[in-house]
Amino acid sequence: MILLTTTANVIDYYWYPFVVDLETFIRLRYGVENFALLLESRKDILEHAVERIKDALEHGEVRTEPQVVELAVCGYHAARLLIASLGDRWLASRYALAEAERSYKRLQNEEPRTIEALAKILGVNLTYLAEPYREPIAIVNNVVIYRQYEYRIHFLDYVKVAQRLLGDPTWRPTNLPVKQGYIYLTKKQITRILKEAIATHIERSIIGFRIELAALPQTVKEYVETVKGLLSKYRKPKVVKTGGKKYSIKLPEGVVLVEAFPPCMKDIYDALLRGENLSHHQRFAIATFMLNIGATIDQVVDLFRNVPDFNEKITRYQVEHLAGLRGSQKKYLTYGCEKMRTLGLCRGDCGVKNPIVAYYKNASKLIRRSKEKEASS
Amino acid sequence: MELDKTRRFLRHLFRSYYLENRVLLPKDFHMREFAYQPWDSDTYKRHLSFKTVNEVQRLLSTVAPRHFYYSSAKYEYPDEPDMDKKGWLGADLIFDIDADHLPVCQNKTIELTTSNGEKIDLIDEECVRYAAFEALKLYDALVYELGIPKHNIKIEFSGNRGFHVTVYLDVDDVWAKASSVERREIVNYLKAVDLLDETLNPPINVKRKKRVMHIAPTIAMGGLRGRLGRIAVLLAEKKYGNKDLARVLSRNEIISWNQLKNRFGDIVENIFNDAKEELAIHVDEQVTVDIKRLIRVPYSLHGKTGLRVEPVDPQKLDSFQLSPELSPFQRYDKIAVVALVDTPPISILGLRIKLRKGESYRLPAPQAVYLMARGLVAVK
Ligand code: SF4
Numbered sequence: 197m198i199l200l201t202t203t204a205n206v207i208d209y210y211w212y213p214f215v216v217d218l219e220t221f222i223r224l225r226y227g228v229e230n231f232a233l234l235l236e237s238r239k240d241i242l243e244h245a246v247e248r249i250k251d252a253l254e255h256g257e258v259r260t261e262p263q264v265v266e267l268a269v270c271g272y273h274a275a276r277l278l279i280a281s282l283g284d285r286w287l288a289s290r291y292a293l294a295e296a297e298r299s300y301k302r303l304q305n306e307e308p309r310t311i312e313a314l315a316k317i318l319g320v321n322l323t324y325l326a327e328p329y330r331e332p333i334a335i336v337n338n339v340v341i342y343r344q345y346e347y348r349i350h351f352l353d354y355v356k357v358a359q360r361l362l363g364d365p366t367w368r369p370t371n372l373p374v375k376q377g378y379i380y381l382t383k384k385q386i387t388r389i390l391k392e393a394i395a396t397h398i399e400r401s402i403i404g405f406r407i408e409l410a411a412l413p414q415t416v417k418e419y420v421e422t423v424k425g426l427l428s429k430y431r432k433p434k435v436v437k438t439g440g441k442k443y444s445i446k447l448p449e450g451v452v453l454v455e456a457f458p459p460c461m462k463d464i465y466d467a468l469l470r471g472e473n474l475s476h477h478q479r480f481a482i483a484t485f486m487l488n489i490g491a492t493i494d495q496v497v498d499l500f501r502n503v504p505d506f507n508e509k510i511t512r513y514q515v516e517h518l519a520g521l522r523g524s525q526k527k528y529l530t531y532g533c534e535k536m537r538t539l540g541l542c543r544g545d546c547g548v549k550n551p552i553v554a555y556y557k558n559a560s561k562l563i564r565r566s567k568e569k570e571a572s573s
Numbered sequence: 574m575e576l577d578k579t580r581r582f583l584r585h586l587f588r589s590y591y592l593e594n595r596v597l598l599p600k601d602f603h604m605r606e607f608a609y610q611p612w613d614s615d616t617y618k619r620h621l622s623f624k625t626v627n628e629v630q631r632l633l634s635t636v637a638p639r640h641f642y643y644s645s646a647k648y649e650y651p652d653e654p655d656m657d658k659k660g661w662l663g664a665d666l667i668f669d670i671d672a673d674h675l676p677v678c679q680n681k682t683i684e685l686t687t688s689n690g691e692k693i694d695l696i697d698e699e700c701v702r703y704a705a706f707e708a709l710k711l712y713d714a715l716v717y718e719l720g721i722p723k724h725n726i727k728i729e730f731s732g733n734r735g736f737h738v739t740v741y742l743d744v745d746d747v748w749a750k751a752s753s754v755e756r757r758e759i760v761n762y763l764k765a766v767d768l769l770d771e772t773l774n775p776p777i778n779v780k781r782k783k784r785v786m787h788i789a790p791t792i793a794m795g796g797l798r799g800r801l802g803r804i805a806v807l808l809a810e811k812k813y814g815n816k817d818l819a820r821v822l823s824r825n826e827i828i829s830w831n832q833l834k835n836r837f838g839d840i841v842e843n844i845f846n847d848a849k850e851e852l853a854i855h856v857d858e859q860v861t862v863d864i865k866r867l868i869r870v871p872y873s874l875h876g877k878t879g880l881r882v883e884p885v886d887p888q889k890l891d892s893f894q895l896s897p898e899l900s901p902f903q904r905y906d907k908i909a910v911v912a913l914v915d916t917p918p919i920s921i922l923g924l925r926i927k928l929r930k931g932e933s934y935r936l937p938a939p940q941a942v943y944l945m946a947r948g949l950v951a952v953k
Contacts, residue, residue: 331795332827333775335786340827341777351719352751355758362758365767369758373795377720380795538859540753 206313210265211302213272214295214398215317221269235274236413241267245274249423252294253430280405281412281420286471287427289504292398300391308346311386318393320357322349322386329380331373345373345380354379357393363476450492456562458554459543460536461485471502477539484530487519488552579945582952584612586942587874588637590901595630597871597884599741604647604662608867609638610876622651639876642867647744656865663749666740667868669860670707672700673734687948688913696734698895698920705893708736711854712887713803714763715740718796728890730899732875732882737868753862760861763854765797772797786829793825797852804848811891813844874901879942897922900939908941910934910950
């Protein structure tokens with residue numbers, strides 16, 4: 197294996213192909229500049245790339261184990277290229293998460309210097325503590341028992357990388373040892389955080405991959421088609437049923453008029469259907485909104501089917517929780533407009549205090565209009 | 574807008590203040606946007622920028638504005654009116670603690686309607702002391718938990734009923750570059766959002782439970798445990814007046830609950846129960862997440878009270894109270910005013926008073942100015 201960067205002896209590219217700079221790699225390894233052209237003569241790489249994508253679609257995790265490092269590295273980058281050419285946001289997220297899942301398996305057993313080096317490449321500023329930070333938790337048999345933390349990360353770096361985990365209280369800084377601007381984490385926690393960082397890094401590198409579809413060699417184009425086929429096979433878009441036939445201001449349960457959504461909710465709704473990976477706040481907002489305007493649990497769960505990390509069991513559990521069927525038994529209200537505004541999710545000035553009110557206002561207008569139409573026709 | 578007699582009078586007083594007093598400007602003031610509200614208009618004059626302190630003072634002594642602000646953000650072009658072209662470089666971390674947002678001060682306001690139909694509320698003046706305690710908790714959390722150097726943190730009485738806590742930052746400081754989303758997480762953390770019981774009482778897995786002694790939080794612990802320890806010290810000292818206990822708790826020794834209770838009795842439990850209630854620091858989220866906020870200039874006057882925006886030393890927060898000394902007009906002669914509304918008994922800067930519409934009063938200048946600025950009385 198050629199030494200590509202100083203990190204080569206610390207980071208095993210087989211497990212972390214995303215750290216490899218593609219251009220440098222193919223120049224040194226094959227003496228070529230154009231990756232697409234290289235692929236034309238290397239169907240094995242393309243085959244392997246498709247394997248990786250298929251794993252992502254099927255298992256949510258890349259499982260295939262190529263024979264050599266070179267195949268892993270090129271296969272990963274080829275998969276990126278294929279997905280980028282397709283331009284599907286959902287697939288990009290799904291694949292990124294699946295690759296992160298693969299790396300994560302290995303990451304849990306890595307040495308501190310590897311974890312540090314990887315973090316650095318991912319732009320996460322963390323430090324391994326030769327002497328762990330210790331928090332006393334109790335005295336047992338007259339001996340003080342400590343919990344140990346081997347890593348620390350700056351508060352702001354933490355909230356940046358852990359953004360999508362923050363919906364879970366255990367990941368909130370509130371419940372972590374915060375000291376002098378740093379958050380202390382165990383090895384287990386730090387690897388989980390890095391998994392997030394890997395997924396984000398890969399997703400960005402796919403979205404940022406600029407490709408001229410027309411300029412791709414024929415062979416590569418054929419593989420793009422293959423991926424397209426796979427995608428439509430695995431991802432049957434599920435669209436929430438909207439509206440029944442009978443309209444009345446008091447809408448029966450399960451009747452949801454998407455046409456009456458205020459702009460903020462319409463935006464999140466559309467993003468969900470496109471399969472974009474949404475923030476915790478966005479998910480919370482749309483789910484509570486739908487539940488409060490009379491959508492059923494199934495309708496809300498269905499809406500999330502397109503998100504890249506969809507897991508039916510977990511989603512159902514969470515939605516049931518929001519609906520007040522579990523835990524505290526309290527039905528969650530949706531965010532008010534003011535909160536939506538501070539979250540940067542407001543998309544208009546509807547002259548109301550709560551998106552629910554905007555919905556009913558719009559709905560009754562719609563209904564009146566349709567009645568007028570009926571009357572005049 | 575034609576100025577009425579009272580407003581002309583207030584403007585005159587403000588001008589006399591600014592002719593003799595300087596406001597306090599951070600050294601990077603030339604990178605900040607300034608703004609003010611004049612007496613004769615409801616809109617702000619924005620996007621001003623100044624190169625020298627004298628220019629600022631000249632504006633103040635000619636316009637004598639009702640409210641005067643600079644931006645928490647620093648810009649490449651502070652006077653550019655188009656926000657997108659201003660060239661945002663970074664922003665201070667700012668916190669607003671307002672007494673009427675504190676849970677203990679709910680229902681402690683008196684609602685009044687001024688002569689021009691504006692609704693205002695007067696808060697129980699005691700509540701400002703709760704706000705001061707909140708500011709002290711915030712100061713400690715910033716220093717010990719978030720690692721902000723003490724000299725970067727400035728606290729001011731807002732001129733009304735709360736405190737502003739500003740962390741002054743160089744534009745290339747990591748905190749200065751924090752986005753709204755990240756600042757929201759700072760707020761969530763300070764407010765102890767989603768605190769789990771196991772965070773304060775970490776579970777321990779051993780076979781023989783009898784041998785386990787649970788320990789009290791110490792001031793050196795991380796996160797909310799450390800905060801709990803520090804608040805307990807403050808309460809032991811200031812609220813319960815138990816210096817011994819305060820000393821033990823601040824020694825940072827690992828000590829079991831049993832030992833503590835044996836030595837000090839039930840007070841330990843009371844203090845920690847109170848401390849738990851005080852864990853959340855009530856800052857206004859909207860203010861902190863805004864990376865382009867306008868903040869009141871220290872030593873400027875608050876147009877709704879006539880009080881100075883006054884820097885307060887963190888050590889002196891616990892003795893802070895609303896008093897005529899916060900008014901620059903303390904040494905002025907009494908002022909004759911006419912009440913514009915009826916009020917129940919109210920307390921203004923320590924003076925108990927009940928206004929009857931149409932009646933005349935001769936009041937000490939600080940209170941007279943306060944009531945005029947509030948629109949409750951007119952100058953005679
Ligand atoms: S005003 Fe309210 S309902 Fe309308 S877009 Fe904003 S948040 Fe949504």
